[in-house]
Amino acid sequence: MSNKTEFKNSLLLMFRARIPFISIRSIERARVLEIIQELAEEINIPMYVHSLSHGMTDIKTRKTVNDDRSVVGGIDFAVQNITQRQNITFVFNEVSDIEDDNIVSRHIYDCVVQAIERGGSICIISTKSVWSQLQRLGMTLTLYPPNEDEMLEIVKDCVLPYKNAFPIEWDEKDFKMVATILANMSKIEAENVLATQMAKGSLTKEDIKLLAQEKDKLFSDISGLEKVKIDSNMLSIGGLSGLQRWLENQKTLLTADLKTRKLRPPRGVLLVGVPGCGKSLSAKFIAANWNLPLYRLDFAAIQGMYVGQSENRLKEAFESADNASPCILWIDEIEKGLASNANDSSGVTSRMIGQFLFWLQESTEKVFVVATANDVTKLPPELLRKGRFDELFFVDLPEEKEREDIINLYIKKNLLPKPSVDTFEKLVSLSSGFAGSDLEGAVRDIAIQAVINGDEFITDKLYESCFQNIVPLSKTSPERIEAIRNWGKERALPASGLAWNNSFNDSTSTRRSIII
Incomplete structure (x- = not known):
């Protein structure tokens, strides 16, 4: 089941249950409104949407019912109608400054109180959190970017209408590969990337690699991660037969459909060994050999001076890596960022270790971690437990x-x-x-x-x-x-x-x- 289907079903239940306040977290307002438009056709409930460009409009007829484009004016209109009519729903598309206790959030709070009495519902689409007192009056939903299943539908909807207009070499396997590459991009981003490739009048199998490069450009400057440029012509390899054989199997798993067997994508490898023996260059070689973008997690850039800042930055970095998947995440000298420290009175390192292990265990995105370490004695024991990384290899001095x-x-x-x-x-x-x-x-x-x-x-x-x-x-x-x-x-x-x-x-x- 795609994320869109789950989101749509949950939102439908909330509308029918007449939840007085619904906050929707998403960076794709247009996609959320598209789903709400579909729901408006399914349920017989008056529904209106407010935006700064059009004011308040009827979501079914798309006719303007109030010309006031300000958020305050839209809320006043909602309060006026909620007191006069039952089971009416208002959707606010662009509301800012609702994270804290302020005039706007309190105005919405009063409106929601009116909605509780009359069976009304106020729905807000935002990328930010909501004032806690307001949020406790309702429920929250998050619409994540399209996963592989939904992206496959988006890709086909974009490409197949042109199958008689120009040559398209992609077969079903290629469509699934494209969906895997573009997964976690927003719908409009994926459509723009596909349209750019189709503009040349054909779609070949070589274009699939170009799609990966286009996605890479979108995530070339993301929070907490450093994009590493790779020149495959400058990388040569000899030996490493054991690691190479293992990596070939992981490459197959990274592109295979693992859902039927309930398997998760390969998590990564920890390379330990003598300093200067090529552990760091191994990450570049893997990225070049697998034709995937390489991002370096820099713990020095993540460390913050305020309480909770380091943990939040690390969480954002992992979210960015998930959105950029499939990719290689390189953590060089991991012991310097996650070293066990008895003198860590603030507990920052312990919390970062816990956050890293949680992500390593729970993330289902196709992010292959290549972590390197020189002084393994500084690594926390829980990081070396079987199952954290898919395998642990030692790189020795050359014979x-x-x-x-x-x-x-x-x-x-x-x-x-x-x-x-x-x-x-x-x-x-x-x-x-x-x-x-x-x-x-x-x-x-x-x-x-x-x-x-x-x-x-x-x-x-x-x-x-x-x-x-x-x-x-x-x-x-x-x-x-x-x-x-x-x-x-x-x-x-x-x-x-x-x-x-x-x-x-x-x-x-x-x-x-x-x-x-």
Whole structure:
């Protein structure tokens, strides 16, 4: 059942029950009025709607019955008619300043009191909350943006009338995919996006990707989230066989129809491991590979100085992510935002953890979370419980074959002349214990010299010198790295999909992710 159907049925019962005050929360006033118009045809109750542009009009005949376009004038007209007639309903389309105790909210309050005595009903459409004393006289309804079922109807209503006018390559599966992409947009937003694509005189399967991009533009600056631009041409990957196989299955689930089996979409993955080994770049790779927009949740931007401000901002960020679905939500170094803190006397962190876990558990939108962590000891235990994330993977230091791949990839990326075979083998040996970021730094130093002095300056000796100048974290903090790896062995799956290696040497062929 679509959200519109549920909303319509509930509102119909309220009208028939003569609820004296009904507040409707929605950003789509036109869509709400469309539903009320349908209900007015079904029930034999006088119904009028007030707007700032037309004043008070009969919703059935659409004739103006009062020219006063002000909200106060509309309320006065409603009070006058409610005292004279029974079972009359007034809908106010544009009312502001009703969140607090003020003249407007008290004026409406007095009108509702009159409606209680005469069986009348006052209905307000707003995007804001209502003064508590006024709200207690009635009931509240929320009309959310169209879900996939309703969006499928909207898409077909927009497209199918033109099937004889120009070529349309979409089949039923494509229509469902488009509905999934456009779900949670407002009806008018979806119609505008579709009309833009149809204006070129055809609809091809390639246009489906463009629809995703158009939706992405609408949500490129949303509360609490940072839009991350991705250049798929700059992302290369090697290894990661275990994580890659798992992600392919999740990609299938993200686009499949799971309703018949009562399954929810995949929730996401937590990547832990050694700093600088590509966990953050994994989020970009997943978004590029799945052709989905990537949003980064920045806890630093969410933190507020007032009581409840941080929690409200986090809630708004999650609501924004739900509206932007399907998408990838990247939470980098999650332990910095949700770290357990015994000194948190205000309880802000605890409430944010609870809010995050609640959303992670209850949201049914197609938002795939990619969370990364370096210091997993700071994470609250409840976040690591089975079922929070779909899986927990450990990204380890690169082994010999992986270092070969990474060095080659960076040399190719920076357009550098290759070292001799013997020197290359020596570089692989020198870089034992290097993270991916260490290898990138070594090759980058060589690229800088190439820019300054030209390619002829690049020699085998320079390669060796730049690699010898790098002191990796595994050498400066071996105890920390070993502790991280020991934690991963006990609690996480290796991203390589193969057996664990027990040390920093290259005696085994363990594979891990390489993302450049």
